[in-house]
Amino acid sequence: MKSKAKTPPPAPKKLSFRVPSLASVDRKMLARIKRPADVKTLTFYPHRQVDGLYALLQKNIPQEYMVRLTYTVPKSAIRVPAAILPCQSIKEKPFRSVMEMAAEFRRTYFPGFVKLHYPKKAWRKKLAEDCRYLDKAEPDMGLRLVRGRSTAGLMILLKWKYREKPLTLIAWVWIRKTLTLNERRQAQRLMLAWLKRKTGRIAGGGVDGFNAASQGFFHKAGFKVDCLNLFLPRPTLLNTPGVMPQAEWAESYKKIWKAVEDADYSRAMGFLTPLYKKYSRDFKVAKTYAMALGDYAETLNGARGKALKARSRALLRGLLRRLGNVRWEWSISARNEYYYHTGQFRKQYVLGLEAAAGGHNWGYYGQGVGAANYAYEHAVAGRRGLAAMWARRAVRSWETFFKFKPDYYNAYVHYALALGILGRLKGMEAALRKSASLSGKPASYKEFAGVRGKIAALGRH
Numbered sequence: 001m002k003s004k005a006k007t008p009p010p011a012p013k014k015l016s017f018r019v020p021s022l023a024s025v026d027r028k029m030l031a032r033i034k035r036p037a038d039v040k041t042l043t044f045y046p047h048r049q050v051d052g053l054y055a056l057l058q059k060n061i062p063q064e065y066m067v068r069l070t071y072t073v074p075k076s077a078i079r080v081p082a083a084i085l086p087c088q089s090i091k092e093k094p095f096r097s098v099m100e101m102a103a104e105f106r107r108t109y110f111p112g113f114v115k116l117h118y119p120k121k122a123w124r125k126k127l128a129e130d131c132r133y134l135d136k137a138e139p140d141m142g143l144r145l146v147r148g149r150s151t152a153g154l155m156i157l158l159k160w161k162y163r164e165k166p167l168t169l170i171a172w173v174w175i176r177k178t179l180t181l182n183e184r185r186q187a188q189r190l191m192l193a194w195l196k197r198k199t200g201r202i203a204g205g206g207v208d209g210f211n212a213a214s215q216g217f218f219h220k221a222g223f224k225v226d227c228l229n230l231f232l233p234r235p236t237l238l239n240t241p242g243v244m245p246q247a248e249w250a251e252s253y254k255k256i257w258k259a260v261e262d263a264d265y266s267r268a269m270g271f272l273t274p275l276y277k278k279y280s281r282d283f284k285v286a287k288t289y290a291m292a293l294g295d296y297a298e299t300l301n302g303a304r305g306k307a308l309k310a311r312s313r314a315l316l317r318g319l320l321r322r323l324g325n326v327r328w329e330w331s332i333s334a335r336n337e338y339y340y341h342t343g344q345f346r347k348q349y350v351l352g353l354e355a356a357a358g359g360h361n362w363g364y365y366g367q368g369v370g371a372a373n374y375a376y377e378h379a380v381a382g383r384r385g386l387a388a389m390w391a392r393r394a395v396r397s398w399e400t401f402f403k404f405k406p407d408y409y410n411a412y413v414h415y416a417l418a419l420g421i422l423g424r425l426k427g428m429e430a431a432l433r434k435s436a437s438l439s440g441k442p443a444s445y446k447e448f449a450g451v452r453g454k455i456a457a458l459g460r461h
Contacts, residue, residue: 014041021050022228026060030230042230049224054212057228058247063238066231067209071223072162075199079222080192085359087186090153090179092194093146094139101142101156102134108154108174117210117236126235133158133171143194145187152176153187155195162204170195170205173217177327180358184328192221208236212246244279256288263409263439263447265296283319283326287334290315294341299446313341329360336366345374349390352397361404365411367397372418379421379458387421394418409439413447420455428455 015035019025025044033042050056053069061067095101106127114126136158145153153175160169175187195203204226207214239245244252252271259268269292276289294312297305316338323331332355339348348370355363375390398415405411412435420428432448435441441448 013039014043015039016043016045019044019046021046021048022053022225023050023056023060025228027062030062030065040232044228044230046225046228053219053225054209054215055247055250057209058245061209061230064232064234066234066236068229068231069207069209069215070162070204070226070229071207071218072167072202072204072226073221073223074202075196077222078192078196078199078203079220080196081185081189081220083189084185085182087182089147090145090183090186090190091147092190093144095142095144096139098134098137098139101137101139101144102131104142104144104151104154105134105156105172106131108151109172112174116240117208119237122235137171141198143191145190147176147179147183150176152179152183153191155191157195157198159200160204162202165202166200168195168199168203170203173205173214178325178331180328180360182357182359185359188217188221195221210236210246242279242281244275244282244285249284253288256292260292260295261407261409261439263441263445265292265299268292269296283322283330286315287319287330287337290319291333291337294337309341313338316341328358332358332360332363332366340369340373343373345370345377349374349393361401364397364401365405365408368394368401368411368418369414370394371397372414372421375418375421376454391418391421395422407438409435409441410447412438413451416448416451417454420451421458425455 013036015033022044030042035042057067095104109130110123110127114123118126134156137156141157141159143153143155144151154172155170155174156172158169158171160167162169173191175184175191179187203223205218205223207218252275256268256271259265259271272285272289272292275285279285290312293308293315297308297312299305300308316334319334320338323334326334332351335351336348336355339345339351349367350370352363352366352368352370355366357363371390371394375387375394378384378390379387394414395418398411398418401411412431416428416431416435419425419431428451432443432451436443436445436448439445
């Protein structure tokens with residue numbers, strides 16, 4: 001007896017709209033749409049592109065919707081970034097089979113996406129559903145990048161149809177976050193060059209509304225948003241447990257950094273303390289809290305200042321045990337602050353060299369702070385030659401740092417210390433005046449007086 005063929009489920013119904021731009025898709029517009037109960041998808045085709053799309057979607061779209069963007073680009077418009085600095089550590093390693101490519105996909109897709117954005121009960125189903133797309137894959141449509149023996153990047157393409165036209169679909173793109181900035185740029189360059197070779201007439205990809213990094217990748221590569229899709233019900237988590245939402249953090253960090261630039265660490269701690277209590281396991285929040293706490297402690301006197309400084313060191317020490325899967329820049333930042341607040345200035349300088357070599361310009365800041373304070377240690381010990389050598393290194397580092405960041409008050413404090421050690425007292429005072437002007441602090445402010453006091457004491461030795 002022949003079994004009856006199963007009838008495929010009907011395609012979900014959707015409503016489509018033309019809009020001037022995605023800026024016009026907001027709560028008011030969505031409230032005006034009369035959506036039948038069986039319609040689960042709303043699609044919006046924009047006439048023109050808008051900047052700041054990630055923040056716009058976070059602000060305008062209610063959380064009950066799952067947000068998905070479709071990007072497209074003609075082959076000729078794919079932008080391949082030029083190589084800025086030589087980077088030999090990232091290599092291509094071809095796949096030998098679809099099975100090998102699928103295994104690499106699962107290895108990066110599950111912890112890097114599914115585990116972060118879906119409830120536990122949905123993990124297995126989501127992974128199984130998306131792995132089925134690889135049934136249509138071919139070994140030469142996958143690009144694997146390696147650093148040494150470990151996978152550094154992955155891009156998988158599929159031959160697809162979109163709006164009845166052939167499309168080269170980017171099914172998955174992933175770059176290891178522990179790569180240095182130079183390595184990440186090289187990975188992006190190799191991926192986009194390969195994509196341009198493999199693409200037919202048009203390339204495209206889908207990106208979730210909460211994925212700011214992927215939106216930035218597609219935008220820089222020349223892709224345009226073809227449409228915005230809003231789905232009901234939302235299968236993804238509203239927020240990753242224990243992690244502060246990126247849009248909320250970006251807004252808070254502006255206020256925190258402004259307080260730091262004003263040398264108002266009490267105000268910075270006022271912003272950070274409630275965030276740390278709520279998101280103490282979020283690395284970026286905990287790192288920023290520990291850093292600001294150490295700087296705040298230096299503005300206090302007596303036992304309270306010592307206690308807060310000790311707590312800052314302990315928090316930073318704990319963060320250093322969690323660097324295994326943390327963005328390279330965050331790792332550099334946490335280590336830099338730990339070395340500074342524990343007085344390991346030579347290590348701070350060497351770390352700054354590592355950071356700058358990896359493409360991070362703030363590495364020159366670490367070099368300048370480390371070298372200036374290490375020079376002071378030598379000067380106090382009477383090692384004048386070594387003090388002068390390290391002070392000159394500090395000055396060179398600061399002169400490079402000021403080329404890209406000339407408006408951070410704290411840099412001029414440490415620059416002034418190095419100049420003072422070299423006997424360039426007029427230059428020291430000019431640097432302190434610049435610091436006072438940038439921070440809005442008086443000339444008698446504790447940090448400035450501290451530099452003058454250190455240099456005056458050296459003169460009395």
